[in-house]
Amino acid sequence: MEQIIYIKGKDIKTKSIDDSIVTCHFEISVKTYEKLHKHYDDVLTLLFTWEWIEDIEIKATFNKDWSNSLSYQWDHAMIKLDIILPSLLFVGYILTSNIHIKLW
Secondary structure (H helix, E strand, O other): OEEEEEOOOOOOEEEEOOOOEEEEEEEEOHHHHHHHHHHOOOOEEEEEEOOOOOOEEEEEEEOOOOOOOEEEOOOOEEEEEEEEOOOHHHHHHHHHOEEEEEOO
């Protein structure tokens, strides 16, 4: 599992209200960036963790609306994910939890 960090300067955009899908930007390590290239077309699993609540797994996919869903800068990388939430009320999970991406 690799940690991903929500970029607070970027908006959380609602992609589909009916399906509870939001689009978010996350900072990732260069090592995670290299691993994620192999999983571009896969459904990803995000693990949301807190100290006081049981961990929750939520599905996500790469946002393919734009070509920059996986980008690299000289010292870090960024990923743009479409997260499939059980309800739009779960948006707070993105802001308050430690998030890890499960890679196999």
